Amino acid sequence: MRDIVDISIVGAGPAGATAALVVGQTECRSLLIDEQRQAGGQVWRAKDRSILSAPATPESRSGDNLRERLAASGVSQMTDTRVWQIERQGEHWVIHTLRNGTAGRLYSRAVILATGAREEAQPVRGWTTPGVIGLAGATALFKQSIRLPGRASVVAGTGPLVFFVASEIRRLGGTVAAVVTPNTRADWLARLPSMMARPDLLWRGGRWVADLMLASVPIYWGHAVKSVSGDDRVIGVTLCRLATDGTPLPGDIGIAADSVCLGGGLAPSIEAAQLAGVAVRYRPDLGGWVSEAESDGSTAREGLFLAGDSCGIRGAVAAELHGQIVARTALRHIGQASASDPALERAYRRASRFGEAMTALSVLRADPIGLATPDTVVCRCESLTRRAIEDEIESGAVSSNAVKSGQRAGMGPCGGKYCQSSVARLIALQENRALSEIAPPTPRPPIRPVPVSALAGDFDYGDLPMPKPAPL
Ligand SMILES: Cc1cc2nc3c(=O)[nH]c(=O)nc-3n(C[C@H](O)[C@H](O)[C@H](O)COP(=O)(O)OP(=O)(O)OC[C@H]3O[C@@H](n4cnc5c(N)ncnc54)[C@H](O)[C@@H]3O)c2cc1C
Structure with a gap:
């Protein structure tokens, strides 16, 4: 029989971890998943064991406090675990994971994606x-x-x-x-x-x-x-x-x-939400392409919620408050009574104002691609220069998907995180189109590298069913 979690939370940064703390106060079964060894996300990243005695900073103190609260709450955590695919099967969400080289699946009634941001x-x-x-x-x-x-x-x-x-x-x-x-x-x-x-x-x-x-x-x-x-x-x-x-x-x-x-600058990590079928729209004021979600975290996909920077860069303070708001929305979805909290929502709006001002300062004034010469590498995984990508666009590849299939830009280990925005800027420049018209490539699993051996598992060649040769 399948083990079904009520609410799974992907990402243990300020947004996901605080969401888990709220959910953890109820009777429902929850699970907090992150690819890092400890909760804290980018801003409250935990110190390595070798430097535990190093002087505390405001960030390390906030992170230690969060990790202590999580430990005391008894929230189930699955760290060191990459999520590489999310899909809907019947009434449940299926989260595909990779942990210690082993692939696994989790079934959940609701999912909160709090996957944060990536650097441009x-x-x-x-x-x-x-x-x-x-x-x-x-x-x-x-x-x-x-x-x-x-x-x-x-x-x-x-x-x-x-x-x-x-x-x-x-x-x-x-x-x-x-x-x-x-x-x-x-x-x-x-x-x-x-x-x-x-x-x-x-x-x-x-x-x-x-x-x-x-x-x-x-x-x-x-x-x-x-x-x-x-x-x-x-x-x-x-x-x-x-x-x-x-x-x-x-x-x-x-x-x-x-x-x-x-x-x-920073851009929201949208790939997981995209795989789950959430639409994206271009919001340069929030860091670029963002997944479409209401301010309470709900999306057009049933039982799927977004929290923190993954739905627009607003910073750590706003993310922490947003996680608490979104947790309440997810709890209501699974039938748990959880009233909304107007004071929390006001505090979130105030923190968002500050965060959005910082994001506005972080959006590059110069078009970053304007500084790249023709021989500048744009896709570092595939060693593709600006000239190579421009030649591909010139030959008719006028979408991110077309450049990806023609030149493999975005098909390396980083999955396009380094080159995607630059490729879109080159298309926009060459085709005289707005950036909002150049959508990111269609998301494909795996969104994190997965060894084929993890998917294939252990097997004996002799046991493989070999189809008979086709008659000539
Ligand atoms: C590299 C980097 C460094 C930053 N440093 C700072 C800083 O020093 N100070 C500051 O104010 N802001 C910093 N920021 C911005 C900061 O991330 C946010 O404002 C804030 O942490 C947002 O909180 P969050 O919970 O939404 O996301 P995050 O804190 O980013 O947490 C998201 C979590 O999701 C996990 N995750 C994402 N995808 C997957 C997946 N597929 N499988 C498993 N786990 C996944 C990540 O490991 C991460 O722990 C940084 C951003 C980046 C990208």
């Missing part, structure tokens, strides 16, 4: 050189293993993350060669009224910038990294100033560095 890559010449890492990715290095990207780093990207990463590098004893951000001081001033919704976070961000200025770290406002130099390791970067419309201006600036943290 910014393809410029040399961005695949060893020593270049993602800006958001750098936070994982600090939090999990207190490792620095190098000895002298250029930190480049948008929104508050660029200042957080630069100040963390300094706190951990590294050198920041320069901070480079396409945002201008005027961009930040324009968002000040929305940021007043969370004066505590505004104050924290102000301290990061003040610390960098006091340490005389050069901050290049309204600039972008144009190229990274070095053959087998980074030796420096070239910057350019951006015009008000975001196009690069002449007059290059060279900076010596052995590492670069390079970010192009």
Whole structure:
């Protein structure tokens, strides 16, 4: 007989974990699944065992507090588990998992997807050189293993993350060669009224910038990294100033560095929701393509709910509140009494205002593809350059799906996470169409790499039923 869970939650970041805590207070059977070893998601990522005695940070404290609450609640957790397919079978959702190399299936009456965000890559010449890492990715290095990207780093990207990463590098004893951000001081001033919704976070961000200025770290406002130099390791970067419309201006600036943290903003992780049949729409104000969901997390698919950054980038504070709201919606769906909470919804709206202002600052002012030269690698899994993709579009491949089948862009291990947005921008540019018209490729399982051996299981060749040869 099948073991059926009432509510499964995929993703144990602020949204999914708080949803699990709410569901865990009821009698219903729930399960929290995440591919990381411990709950916490991106922002509250747990420290590795080797650095447990390292000084606490606001993020590590919040994460430890969450993990303690989860342990005390008795919520069932399945960590180190990748979800690679979600489908509807009759009255239930089937979640396909991979854990310790073994494939499994879970049946659930309702599912909350809280799969968070992914980092957008910014393809410029040399961005695949060893020593270049993602800006958001750098936070994982600090939090999990207190490792620095190098000895002298250029930190480049948008929104508050660029200042957080630069100040963390300094706190951990590294050198920041320069901070480079396409945002201008005027961009930040324009968002000040929305940021007043969370004066505590505004104050924290102000301290990061003040610390960098006091340490005389050069901050290049309204600039972008144009190229990274070095053959087998980074030796420096070239910057350019951006015009008000975001196009690069002449007059290059060279900076010596052995590492670069390079970010192009965050985009919602929509693949799991897409596989489950949720429609997507283009919302650049929320990070790009987002899955369609109501503010209470409900979607057009029965028993499927979305929480946190996976349905629009609004940040960790909003995600934590959203998880609680969506848990109540899911509980009502399975017939448990759970009243909505107007105070919680008000707090969520306030946190969203702050988060959306940060997202607006994180959306690149310059079209990131404008900085890629014809020989710049765009799809790193398949080593496809901008020129190769443009040639494919020129030959008639004018959709993301067509470029994918013609050139394999997005068919490598990352499943398109690195190149998908750039391919869409190249199509839009070449075909003179709006980005909102270039839909992401049709989602296909597996959304995470799965070894064929895990699907095939153990078998003896002698036991395989061999069909008789067809008569000639
Ligand atoms: C790399 C990265 C670093 C970031 N660092 C910061 C930071 O330092 N500070 C900050 O304020 N914001 C940071 N952000 C933004 C931050 O993620 C969010 O604002 C916040 O954590 C959103 O919470 P969430 O619960 O919606 O998603 P997340 O915290 O992203 O949690 C989503 C969880 O879902 C899991 N998951 C996703 N897909 C699957 C799958 N198929 N199978 C199993 N598990 C899955 C992930 O492992 C993750 O734990 C970062 C984002 C990224 C992408």
